[in-house]
Amino acid sequence: MIMMHSFTSGEFEKNLEKVFSKNKDGEYSMCFSATLSIKTSRQIKVEGCIGHVSSANIKGANVSDTVEGIGGTNTWKINSLSTNSTFAFFFEVVANNTNQNVPEMQNNYGIVQFITNYLTCSGIRKTRVTTICRFVTDITSNMNHISASFDEETATCLIARKAALQCSTEDSSLVLRWIDRTLIRLCQKFADFQGNNTNSFTLPVQFSLYPQFMFHLRRSNFIQVFNYSPDETSYYRHMLFTESPKNMLIMIQPCLYSYSFNGPPQPVPLDAASIKTDTIILMDTFFQVVIYHGEVIDRWRKNGYQDRPEYSNVKFLLNAPQMDAQDLINGRFPLPHFVDTEADGSQARFLLCRVNPSKGKQGDGVNVLTDDVSFQVFMNHLRRLSVEA
Structure with a gap:
């Protein structure tokens, strides 16, 4: 799924090209008509899945009475899969016998097997089996094990x-x-x-x-x-239900990078105190890539300092976040919306609404009215x- 303001925009055309991009083997990076089944050891039951799936309504001994997301089954149907597709599964640990409220904890391991069956664009049906083994423990008696993992x-x-x-x-x-x-x-x-x-x-x-x-x-x-x-x-x-944990974390807590004359670009906290008048901020929210010019930097830019040979360092500073932003945009699908703004600019809201509205030391950062x-x-x-x- 992609979201654009117009079908005639350049961003839409680039996104459409990425949809039909091919991998190194010359195949489309997508497959269809998939099913995903789960088999578990006897002390583990599956509660459900949160993602772009629908229930196949297949019951089994490993299906829990507790439902999370789409549950009541151990098999799900998936319309399409891509290299970015992820699914969140929830499991329940049950007692080994009716006389126990919790499973025995010594040498107790749970096994979960994921069986994914899908149809490639070339018409070949494939099956991928992934099996994992995890130590199972009780939170009431082995708090340290839970905490450490x-x-x-x-x-x-x-x-x-x-x-x-x-x-x-x-x-x-x-x-x-x-x-x-x-x-x-x-x-x-x-x-x-x-x-x-x-x-x-x-x-x-x-x-x-x-x-x-x-x-x-x-x-x-x-x-x-x-x-x-x-x-x-x-x-x-x-997109939250689709993307990998790495991209989901960027959506939840955007990445902030600061560019200045004091050294190379560096990550900074997602905080209003990180926004200085003499720095350029690059923010990646996954959905937008925002470049924010501090008040002093914006004044230099508008006065054309970057066009003077004696201020080549200003030109280099202004170009650095632009190149990094393009690398982020070109390496992502769907393409994020690009925003180039400055202090007191109308689109500075994209940055200010995401930073922590802290009250820094006198002279630090910007004031966020919220x-x-x-x-x-x-x-x-x-x-x-x-x-x-």
């Missing part, structure tokens, strides 16, 4: 898909509360703190970025629909609610 990036992607799916049937305010409750429960289980002492609150290193991801997810265009058309919201959520709380305030509330007895 936690992947905050994958967890963020799963929560994002669940939240976006809930938004299709529930009001976004209810979904926001669900995200908050989920985050608070996680912190209460895995954070180290003394009761009613917010200063003692610390998260293990493998959880350190998770609250930050949730903060930006709450503010993302997957949850917030104000100022977006229904078509835009549907498109954003469609009703949203800053990440620091968000964390203060999270600490307080987590340590409450």
